Amino acid sequence: MKKRIVHVLLIVVIVVNMLAFPNLNLLRSPENPNLALDATISASSYEVDATNASKAIDGDVNTHWGTAQNRAKDEWINLSFDEAKTVKQMSLLFERSDENQNITGYKIEGKINGTFVTIFEKYEKAKQEEKIVLTESIEVTELKLTILDATGGTINWVNVGVKEFEVYADEVVKVNEEVDVNHVREAVISASTIEENLDRLNAQKANDGNKDTRWASDYTSLTNQWLKADFDEYTKIQELHIYFLNRDVSPNNSNIQSFSVKYTNLAGEEVYALQNYNNTSVTENSWTTDVKVKLETPIIAKNITLCDFVGVAPSYNNISIREFEAYSNEQGERYTLDTVIATLQAGEVPISDETFQLPVVPEGFDIKLNGADLEQIIASNGKVVHPLVDKTVQVSFEVTDLVTNESKITSDIPYVVKGRHQADEGANEKPVVIPEIQEWTSNTTDTLDIQTIDKVVYTNDSLGTIVDEFILDYESQTGITLTKEKNDSEQANAFNFIVDAPDNLLGDEGYTMDILADRVIARSESTTGNMYAMQTILQMNKQNRLSYNIGSMRDYPRFKVRGFLFDVARKPISMELIKEVSRTMRYYKMNDLQLHLSDNYIFLEKYGKGDQENEAFKAYDAFRLETSLTNDEGESPTAEDYYFTKEEFKTYINSERSMGMRIVPEIDVPAHANSFTKIWPEIMVKNKVSSLNGNRPLIDHIDVSKQSAIDKIKEIFDEYTKGADPVFDS
Numbered sequence: 001m002k003k004r005i006v007h008v009l010l011i012v013v014i015v016v017n018m019l020a021f022p023n024l025n026l027l028r029s030p031e032n033p034n035l036a037l038d039a040t041i042s043a044s045s046y047e048v049d050a051t052n053a054s055k056a057i058d059g060d061v062n063t064h065w066g067t068a069q070n071r072a073k074d075e076w077i078n079l080s081f082d083e084a085k086t087v088k089q090m091s092l093l094f095e096r097s098d099e100n101q102n103i104t105g106y107k108i109e110g111k112i113n114g115t116f117v118t119i120f121e122k123y124e125k126a127k128q129e130e131k132i133v134l135t136e137s138i139e140v141t142e143l144k145l146t147i148l149d150a151t152g153g154t155i156n157w158v159n160v161g162v163k164e165f166e167v168y169a170d171e172v173v174k175v176n177e178e179v180d181v182n183h184v185r186e187a188v189i190s191a192s193t194i195e196e197n198l199d200r201l202n203a204q205k206a207n208d209g210n211k212d213t214r215w216a217s218d219y220t221s222l223t224n225q226w227l228k229a230d231f232d233e234y235t236k237i238q239e240l241h242i243y244f245l246n247r248d249v250s251p252n253n254s255n256i257q258s259f260s261v262k263y264t265n266l267a268g269e270e271v272y273a274l275q276n277y278n279n280t281s282v283t284e285n286s287w288t289t290d291v292k293v294k295l296e297t298p299i300i301a302k303n304i305t306l307c308d309f310v311g312v313a314p315s316y317n318n319i320s321i322r323e324f325e326a327y328s329n330e331q332g333e334r335y336t337l338d339t340v341i342a343t344l345q346a347g348e349v350p351i352s353d354e355t356f357q358l359p360v361v362p363e364g365f366d367i368k369l370n371g372a373d374l375e376q377i378i379a380s381n382g383k384v385v386h387p388l389v390d391k392t393v394q395v396s397f398e399v400t401d402l403v404t405n406e407s408k409i410t411s412d413i414p415y416v417v418k419g420r421h422q423a424d425e426g427a428n429e430k431p432v433v434i435p436e437i438q439e440w441t442s443n444t445t446d447t448l449d450i451q452t453i454d455k456v457v458y459t460n461d462s463l464g465t466i467v468d469e470f471i472l473d474y475e476s477q478t479g480i481t482l483t484k485e486k487n488d489s490e491q492a493n494a495f496n497f498i499v500d501a502p503d504n505l506l507g508d509e510g511y512t513m514d515i516l517a518d519r520v521i522a523r524s525e526s527t528t529g530n531m532y533a534m535q536t537i538l539q540m541n542k543q544n545r546l547s548y549n550i551g552s553m554r555d556y557p558r559f560k561v562r563g564f565l566f567d568v569a570r571k572p573i574s575m576e577l578i579k580e581v582s583r584t585m586r587y588y589k590m591n592d593l594q595l596h597l598s599d600n601y602i603f604l605e606k607y608g609k610g611d612q613e614n615e616a617f618k619a620y621d622a623f624r625l626e627t628s629l630t631n632d633e634g635e636s637p638t639a640e641d642y643y644f645t646k647e648e649f650k651t652y653i654n655s656e657r658s659m660g661m662r663i664v665p666e667i668d669v670p671a672h673a674n675s676f677t678k679i680w681p682e683i684m685v686k687n688k689v690s691s692l693n694g695n696r697p698l699i700d701h702i703d704v705s706k707q708s709a710i711d712k713i714k715e716i717f718d719e720y721t722k723g724a725d726p727v728f729d730s
Helices: 053-057 339-343 461-476 528-543 577-588 610-618 646-658 707-721
Strands: 011-014 040-043 078-096 102-114 113-122 129-150 161-168 186-190 227-244 258-266 272-279 280-282 290-311 321-326 347-349 366-373 391-401 406-408 413-417 439-441 447-449 455-460 485-486 494-499 511-515 520-523 547-549 551-555 563-567 592-596 598-600 621-623 662-666
Touching: 040 053, 053 161, 078 102, 113 129, 129 391, 227 258, 272 290, 280 598, 321 662, 339 391, 339 406, 406 447, 413 598, 455 461, 461 485, 461 494, 461 511, 461 528, 494 528, 511 528, 528 551, 577 646, 592 646, 646 662
Parallel strands: 347 413, 455 485, 455 494, 494 520, 563 592, 592 662
Antiparallel strands: 011 129, 040 078, 078 129, 078 161, 102 113, 102 129, 186 227, 227 290, 227 321, 258 272, 258 290, 366 391, 391 406, 391 413, 439 551, 447 547, 511 520, 511 551, 598 621
């Protein structure tokens, strides 16, 4: 019985199935060259000149030595050196892949002191790539590879080929030298301790690629703490990045004054790459958070450890590292989305700029405007309308890495947009109204006497209704009855309301108002904007019933929706009171009233559950809209104590819309629906209780698992949203 592996001279180690030779990144230094490149080679045979013996030692994996056809067993190649060579490792790259390999046995002999001695032999299918490392080096003058046995393989062709036969005096170690890659990201990371053993502060947070997470040590001696990254393979390290926590307690910045870096080298020894590295001081007792270290000489490491920390802090004196990175090459000015965003600072828009100028970002990144909190000054397309005086606008950007196509939105960044006028601290102050007037300028202390105003002039018929309302409200406040006049020209001794866009960005809710010595002139592109100007005047009357400060304002909302939700279901609320609420909302320039039209008493556990759950239908409920829908007994879900007819509700929606108020009707389903389930009990949830209260039945829930229930909900909504003249028409 043949031995599968015979160690004749020395014990050897075989490492197989390495990466393909063309992709190997091996530590081949000038001190450890491939000795075969300088050898003289001969062979038992070769098929053609293109596959002669020299092709096995030419350093080119695209060529090979190939035996003559139908010759494999006992074929050989022999390397002869001009003098004795020390050999520690031999590497073979056969022609055929692992799957197609036909060599089933080979041996290597070395000529030692004039005699060939077998130093390795193998009696099993070879791998395409074979690495043979001797436990002890030998001195040889020749090396001979002999094929002991072979088959035709998967292609049924009986010959053998060797792409490369390499010989080294020392072991060749595979080293990862991939550039521009953070090798710690894929490393196995561990730490000495974890603060309070909290998972959110574990060692893996230091190599998760997220600088918003962190590893934190416990509060024992800092010099005994460490953070270690173990690589899968030996790795070249040229530059280190350590991102310490920017502390929110004293001292701010980082508390780490110094640290060391150890690594395990090729000899398996743990040695220092850096010892007692001094961090850069920021203040007397704080140091920089983002540390970048370029090693004078690159290291080859199996692992790398941050250790020997020295930190100073009166409290919370531990180590917090947001991210640990190691690179094979110098990074120079390397940017990420986070670092690019961090460079974006507060800015200024000069009076000469009519378009917002985007900040400059590094090559490889793109930036565009995400939006501004005041789009009446900086629009989404970058157009700028300068305010009356300097005003701060919060601006957000979208930054994109053009390599990864990853994007991030910045937080708000303040920009001062320069105004058309200089603020005069000695002049009239801005009128006090709610919400605050956005822009105001005045260059005088003079005022307009309210008693001199005796009429309202308006330019467009669309303003007629709100002018009537304003005249009534004004008289209620001041006792002065204003006359009403439609005129295309502004008039003295009048409130003048003009439908005309003051600029391109104010929008339909914005307006300007010029308070002059003998008149008030308000402009807006819409009825709504003019209506809000009227509310400002009415509120100014509350501040001073005798006069208005002369000056100019440009006013507009910051938020598109300024709303209020009014529950008119659980308690009956008259239409008159609802109108009063929406009128009050417009007074404060709110524009969205949501009316909660259906609901019921929630605490149904007071009535019963199980067999008694229908007792909960005795709880108060209401659906406040007229409906034509009934059950088979002719019963309607509409509340009997108070409800709105379809006509009056539609009229209310339309009248408020003409005044700039959006009415949002809400019919509450599938829960809080007693008004519907008591009329159509077949659609209710039966014999179940709330997950929040085991005694509360769910009969006020519509069972949406039933198609009939879905159809009923649609039927209810369709009554108000469908048809030629629906109640809910928007």
